[in-house]
Amino acid sequence: MSLGEAVVSGVYCAVMPSHESRLSAAAREMRFSAIRRMSALIERPGIISFAPGQPSPETFPVDAFRQILDEVVEKESAGAFQYILTRGLGTLLTAVGEYAAAKGIRSKPAELLLTEGSQQGLDLVSRVLVDPGDVVLVELPSYIGATSAFRASRARMTGVRLDEEGLDVADLRRRHRAEAAEGRRVKFLYVVPSFQNPSGISHSVARRRALLEAARELDLLVVEDDPYGDLYFEDDPRPTLKSMDEDSRVLYLSSFSKILAPGLRTAFLIGPEEIVAKIEIAKQSANLCGSGVDQRVILACLRRGLIEEQKARIRPYYRKKRDAMLAALEAEMPRGVRWTRPAGGLFVWVTLPEGMDAEKLIEAAVAEGVAYIPGGPFFVDGTGANTMRLTFAKEDIPTIQEGVKRLARAVKSQSSAGH
Ligand SMILES: Cc1ncc(COP(=O)(O)O)c(C=O)c1O
Structure with a gap:
């Protein structure tokens, strides 16, 4: 609607100038990351989230x-x-x-x-x-x-x-x-x-x-x-x-x-x-x-000495969660799915069978009530569509077990649908 049309139709609305052309070349190429785009999904109630790249607030002294x-x-x-x-x-x-x-x-x-x-x-x-x-x-x-x-x-x-x-x-x-x-x-x-x-x-x-x-x-x-x-x-x-x-x-x-x-x-x-x-x-x-x-x-x-105390306290805290996630993946994931066994940190990296797309799988996963970050955006060469990042930091152990079950169901549903 033009300004004229707005006045004629009696609607009070100012025509906003476009600022797009004022942006620098670098700003024009800026995009919200896959993680930001995921947050709307992740914050839905009832969703088990393996998505955020954050430490657990339970560890903050x-x-x-x-x-x-x-x-x-x-x-x-x-x-x-x-x-x-x-x-x-x-x-x-x-x-x-x-x-x-x-x-x-x-x-x-x-x-x-x-x-x-x-x-x-x-x-x-x-x-x-x-x-x-x-x-x-x-x-x-x-x-x-x-x-x-x-x-x-x-x-x-x-x-x-x-x-x-x-x-x-x-x-x-x-x-x-x-x-x-x-x-x-x-x-x-x-x-x-x-x-x-x-x-x-x-x-x-x-x-x-x-x-x-x-x-x-x-x-x-x-x-x-x-x-x-x-x-x-x-x-x-x-x-x-x-x-x-x-x-x-x-x-x-x-x-x-x-x-x-x-x-x-x-x-x-x-x-x-x-x-x-x-x-x-x-x-x-x-x-x-x-x-x-x-x-x-x-x-x-x-x-x-609080920093050294913290390190000693949080290593076993995250190790137990890592163990729970690895055991659940072992028990639940169908054949053809691989994952890393990290000796530290907050993340497990899952590789789905070739041809599967972790971004497309999101819908099925969210319908099951679990979220993760698709791996593609972490690759600067456009590969990695069949990968995903899971964090074991956020959820407690029973929730990690339930979340992996849900994720495995989503993976199985998509693999049986012929990707
Ligand atoms: C590999 C890596 N580098 C840097 C950062 C930035 O952390 P901060 O700015 O909180 O020190 C993060 C945060 O997740 C990270 O994973």
Whole structure:
């Protein structure tokens, strides 16, 4: 209806201008992620959800937070609510440097910076390293939050194969060679080597070594994202790439979101000095600084040993849920369905028989009363239609068992319908 028609028909309505043409080229390509699109379905009452990528709120040490917050306000009064340095609160930077050193990552102060979640770290890394058209190598599948940050910088993403042992290093070399042969600049490789989101895969020590060796030969910067490394359920954790990094070619990100609580929005990155200096400038224009209140809470948690206590408490909590999900999959899933057996983290990755489509299966699954995230959007090369991500973090054990039963019924109904 035009403005004239609106007036003639007596309807009072203003004609809204179109803003589409004002958007930047990067914004025009932005899309809500598959996870956001799923939320309407997931939040329906009665749905068992294996979908969200969130830690369980049951693990958040709320009483300790309450006490710490009281103490922070009592001791520091208005000062706690002032702006802080862009790089982060000095005392917390020192404490985080020691925390990382205890995990085998030595750093100089100039190499360390605090961010509001690792997601901000990924966005800043992308802003300071990527020019439109630059190549970023990512795993197949890869974390959607990272690929969307790289896409916002108009990176060209190329996938590298991942198997149960980790990154296929021969494929990494091949992909790198192919991009270089086309005259394109590969800016970095992005990996989540421990209990990856979405697949739950953890790279073996041999693959970690091979990856670093290839990075050295190809003169490649490696961005290592490690929010789940401390959530291991079985053996001692495998060394981070950063702790094995001899020539400063790994930029490491880690976060307190999964160990303490994501609402504190505090994470850190450790990387080559020249890059971190630019990230600090980019961060200043992004948000001036992080939250001084959140950072003081994290500092108190580190000082009183709460973080190590939390890790010891939540590992068995998630391990039991992982065990329940794996046992239920074993009992319920029809032949031809495969899944990963993660030794940590929050996710199991399911592969349906070739030809089945996890996105199309959603309708049947929701009708059965269960939700998950289809795997396709985690693949930058358009493959993975027959995969899905399940989290065991949200639901309790009887609900996980019931949810897997429902999911298996949906899978069986679709396979008997000839996909
Ligand atoms: C692999 C990975 N990296 C980074 C993040 C971002 O976490 P945060 O911004 O809360 O630190 C997540 C969150 O789910 C993740 O799974």
